[in-house]
Amino acid sequence: MVGGSEIRGPQVAIDSLADPERWEAEAVGFDILAGGEVEIFAFLDRLQSSFLDGHVRHGPIRCSGLYEWLAHQTDDPACDPMRELMWRHAVETLPIGPGDTLFGREVPSRKLHSVRSASLEHGLHPKPTRRLLREAGLVDEASDRLADDRVVVDAGEADRFLRGIAGTMSQEAAARHLAISRTHFMLLVKGGVIQPRIAGAVREANHVFLQVDLDAFRAALLKAVDRGLAISESCADMPTAAKRACCSLAEIVQLIIDGRLQHVGLREGMKGLGALTVDVEEVRALVRGEDHGGLALSQVERNLHTSTRAVRALVREGLLPVEMAKNPVRRQIQPVVRPGVLAEFERQYASLQTLARERGIGHLALKRALEADGISPARDPSVLHLTLYRRADVT
Secondary structure: OOHHHHHHOOOOOOOOHHHHHHHHHHHHHHHHHOOOHHHHHHHHHHHHHHHHHHOOOOOOOOOOHHHHHHHHHHOHHHHHOOOOOOOHHHHOOOOOOOEEEEEEHHHHHHHEHHHHHHHHHOOOHHHHHHHHHHHOOOOOOHHHOOHHHHEEHHHHHHHHHHHHHOOOEEEHHHHOOOOHHHHHHHHHHHHOOOOOOOOOOHHHHEEEEEEHHHHHHHHHHOOOOOOOOOOOOEEEEEEEEEEEEHOHHHHHHHHHOOOOOOOOOEOOOOHHHHHHHEEEEHHHHHHOOOOOOOOOOOOOHHOOOOHHHHHHHHHOOOOOOOOEEEEOOOOEEEEEEHHHHHHHHHHHHHHHHHHHHOOOOOHHHHHHHHHHHOOOOOOHHHHHHOOEEEEHHOO
C-alpha cells in the first residue's frame, strides 16, 4: 500500500495493479518502511505535496487510499505503529484540531490553521482573513495560488493575531466611523495622528484599524471641546483652518490632543470630527515657524524702489546673493536676502532713480550729466532691467 501510493499516487487501487507493478510497489514500500520514522515522514510529506498541488476536495489524509485501508479495511494490530506515525504526522503538519478524528482518535489540540479553519473559528470571511494574515506576514506571497484549506499557518500565532483584531475596520469604514471624508482620514494617517493596527504591506488602502483605537482618538478630541464657546468669524472647521493657517490637518489635530488650543468649539447639528471648530488665528500663531531673519524678494523690491524683474535680474547676475530658507508662515522654501547683504549692495550700487532722488534732481538731467563725464552704468541696463551705477564712480 505504501509503495503503491508512492508510485501511483495517494488514491491508487492496489487490486488493479498487474503482478509486475505489485512487485515494484512492494519493493518501494519495503524500502520506505525499512527507513523507519524518518523515511515514513518523508513519504507522508510527499503525499501532502500531491494534495497541495491538486484539486481534490477531501483532506490530504482522507484522500489517501493508505489511510482508508488502515482506518476501515484492516484492524491488524501489526499496522498500529504505522497508524501512530500517520496520526502524529497529521497533527504536526495539517490544519486539524479538536473535533477532528483520525483512526477513531480525536485530535486534542490544534497546531496549525488553514485560512478556512481560522476564518471559521474566529467568525470571519475567508477572503479578509487571508488578506489580514498576509498583511501581518504570517503567510507568504506564494500562498496566493492555493485554496483556503491549503494555506497553512501556525495556529498559536494566527489565533493571537485574529483575536487581537476583533472589531477591525478598513480605511474606508474607519473614515465613516469618524464621520470625515476618506481624503481627510488618509491625511491624518499620513500625519501619524491615527495609527493603523495593521499596516498594509502592499498599499495604504489595506491598512486595518481597530474600532477601540478610533473611539479613543475621537474621545481625546471631544475632551478638548469648550461647550460654551461661541463660534466667531475667526473660527472654522479643521480642514478650512488648515488651509488658512498654512498647516496640515494632522498638525491641528495634534494641537488639540496636546491641549494647546484653548478655543475648540462644536457646531450644533453636525456629527463627527467635521463638527469641531478651531480659532484660525490661534492655530496660525502656534504653527508659525522660526523667523529666518532674511528679506523676501518682494521686500527687497520695495526697499530698492524697483521692479520684480529688476530684482530677479540682480539675483540671476550674482549682484544680489540669496539663500534658501523656509517661510515661517507659509512654510515653503523661498529665496531670501540677508539684511547685511542688502546693505552692502546699497553701499556699492545705486539705481539712476535712487541717485537722482538723493541729489534732488531729475533722473534724466542726472543721466545727461553722468554721460557728459563719461560715467557708464555698472551693467547693461537691458539685462538688469535697471540703470545701475557704482557709487564710487558717481562720487
